[in-house]
Amino acid sequence: MRFAVYLPLLLPLLAPLGARLIAERCEPRLATWLLTASALVLGAASTLCLGLLAFTGLVRLPQLAALGHWAPLTAHDDPAALPVALAAGLLLGGATVMAVRLLLRRVRSLAAAALEAACMPARDGLVVIDDEAPDAFALPGLPGRVVVSTGMLDTLDAAEHRILLAHERAHLTAHHYAFVALAQLGAAANPLLRPLARAVTYTIERWADENAATATGDRRKVAQTVGKAALAARRTLARTPGGALAFLGRRDRRPSAGPVPRRVAALLAPPLGLHPVLATATAAVLAAATLASAEAVHDLHLLLRAVGTW
Incomplete structure (x- = not known):
């Protein structure tokens, strides 16, 4: 347990590099799928290991050890010093609060x-709202709705309307909102995993872009539509309600290049492959985190048996 319990706490340090490469x-x-699974598995594994470290701190206290009929752990037996266990307990409490919130x-x-x-009246799942600001988003529900403003419809031509609808419907049919929520849950449990959650908000837009390109057979036209919509919406406030996925993703008003230029560049390039490496x-990283967590639990089980429990 001395090594295994720390490995899941170290692996999230790879998140910034992994998120960039995978995305x-x-x-x-x-x-x-890879980013969401990584956020969930690494978040769960690191939280579990914080719990194991905090538990060893509790067992060192004679009063609490007596409640479980354990002999208090000695410095030789204990896989973590008391300050480490206390720090783990504080981090575990913070992670739990953030994840629940x-x-x-x-x-x-x-x-x-x-x-x-x-509550929205729709025709074939499409809702048109009277709003001069160019906006479009997918609203999850049973069934979901694609909501488009009149400002966005006036901005785009008929072919671009089809691309817009194909993009937004891809969000609904693939349940992209669930990927975002699960990745954010893992990042809430471990803030080191936030790059993975941010990358998921980008890859779902790329996923929907590729679906639109497949449906229309014109990658360049999809890139043109994304860029044209972004320019039209540049000076308007985002009206996307919570839980919805906007056509332009998260708006970023900083001068640095945001996700829209990256999406346009990706559409103008050949489609990406599966990249088996x-x-x-x-x-392998997720398997290592899972196996290390299981090994840490097993080692703690053996340790507690040795000091008089189970």
Whole structure:
């Protein structure tokens, strides 16, 4: 346990590098699955290991050890010094609070989105709102809705309308909002995993872009539509409700290049492949985190047996 319990806490340090490589070099659907799985597995593994470290600190206290009929751990037996165990306990408490808060917030936003979608009169799942600001988003629900403003419809021509609808419907049919929510949950449990969650918000847009390109057979036209919509919406405020996925993704008003130029560049380039090397490396990291967590739990089990429990 002395080594295994720390490995899942160190592996999230690879998140910034892994997020960038996977998002930019893997086919978007595979990238989304890999990033979401990584955020969930690494978040769960690191939280579990924080719990194990905190537990060893509790068992060192004679009063608490007596409640479980354990002999207090000695410095030789204990896999973590008391300050480490206390720090792990504080981090575990913070991770739990953040994960619960995010989970409740996401549930509320998705429930509100579903209720709003159910109240919207739609034709073939499409809702047109009278608004001069160019905007378009997919609103999850049972069923979901694609919402487009009159300003966006006036900005785009008929072929671009089809691309826009194909993009937004891809968000609904592939349940992209669930990938975003799960990745954010893992990042809430471990802030080191935030690059993975941010990358998921990009790869789902790339996934929808590729679906639109497949449906229309014109990657260059899809790139043109994304760029044209971004320029039209540049000086307007985002009106996307919570839980919805906008055509332009998250708006970023900083001068540096945001996700839209990257999406346009990706559409103008040949489609990305599955990249088996990155997929295998990601699977190896997740397997290492899972096995190390299981080994740490097993070692703690043996340790507690040795000091008089189970």
